[in-house]
Amino acid sequence: MSDQGKRLAAEAALEYVEEDAYVGVGTGSTVNLFIDALADMRDRIAGAVSSSEASTQRLRDRGIDVIDLNSAGRLPVYVDGADEANRFLQLIKGGGGALTREKIVASASDRFVCVADDGKMVDVLGAFPLPVEVIPMARSTVARELVRLGGRPELREGFTTDNGNVILDVHGLSITEPIKLEQTLNNIPGVVTNGIFALRPADLLLLGSDSGVRRLKAE
Numbered sequence: 001m002s003d004q005g006k007r008l009a010a011e012a013a014l015e016y017v018e019e020d021a022y023v024g025v026g027t028g029s030t031v032n033l034f035i036d037a038l039a040d041m042r043d044r045i046a047g048a049v050s051s052s053e054a055s056t057q058r059l060r061d062r063g064i065d066v067i068d069l070n071s072a073g074r075l076p077v078y079v080d081g082a083d084e085a086n087r088f089l090q091l092i093k094g095g096g097g098a099l100t101r102e103k104i105v106a107s108a109s110d111r112f113v114c115v116a117d118d119g120k121m122v123d124v125l126g127a128f129p130l131p132v133e134v135i136p137m138a139r140s141t142v143a144r145e146l147v148r149l150g151g152r153p154e155l156r157e158g159f160t161t162d163n164g165n166v167i168l169d170v171h172g173l174s175i176t177e178p179i180k181l182e183q184t185l186n187n188i189p190g191v192v193t194n195g196i197f198a199l200r201p202a203d204l205l206l207l208g209s210d211s212g213v214r215r216l217k218a219e
């Protein structure tokens with residue numbers, strides 16, 4: 001993991017932010033660096049739509065107006081990080097637990113610019129435990145179904161999402177068919193969202209390292 005890589009990727013994303021428009025903002029340490037950089041152009045953007053309470057707070061602390069998605073309508077650009085990315089720009093997200101709002105804001109955006117350090121690139125998704133947001137009363141039934149699908153779910157202890165739900169982190173899944181698994185998991189009663197972003201992958205991946213930023217489009 002490279003902090004310099006995260007920073008370079010985050011700063012490179014400014015180039016894709018449209019002036020006089022609202023920008024969608026994700027969650028996580030890389031996005032925090034993006035928010036810090038975005039503060040320098042706060043007078044040139046309308047404001048932001050945020051994917052978490054944590055990002056909302058950071059945006060407001062830096063003088064950036066935050067409005068809700070219902071008021072903003074469609075967004076030209078969404079900037080967010082990832083826990084893993086493959087060459088099709090399909091992602092695993094949700095390490096910070098904000099996956100549901102992230103998926104909603106991503107789906108409302110014309111362009112999804114993903115910012116990450118180069119350690120996030122993988123051949124096959126799934127080494128990172130897959131976060132699944134679950135309605136609390138369904139925790140056990142969903143966990144059993146995840147075991148049936150070949151995973152080893154683990155409750156994220158002491159964590160509640162911004163939506164009042166729990167997270168099951170699923171170990172041991174080799175995700176060779178991301179779109180299919182994303183749909184399968186979403187069909188389990190009690191699952192709110194899962195952290196596979198394959199139905200709506202990123203459009204552009206800015207992959208930072210100590211030596212610079214690579215710009216990748218889906219193969």
Ligand SMILES: O=C(CO)[C@H](O)[C@H](O)COP(=O)(O)O
Pocket residue numbers: 026027028029030031080081082083092093094095096097098099102
């Ligand atoms: O999905 C996320 C939060 O829910 C983050 O984008 C993901 O966990 C990457 O975080 P970081 O930039 O700190 O590595």
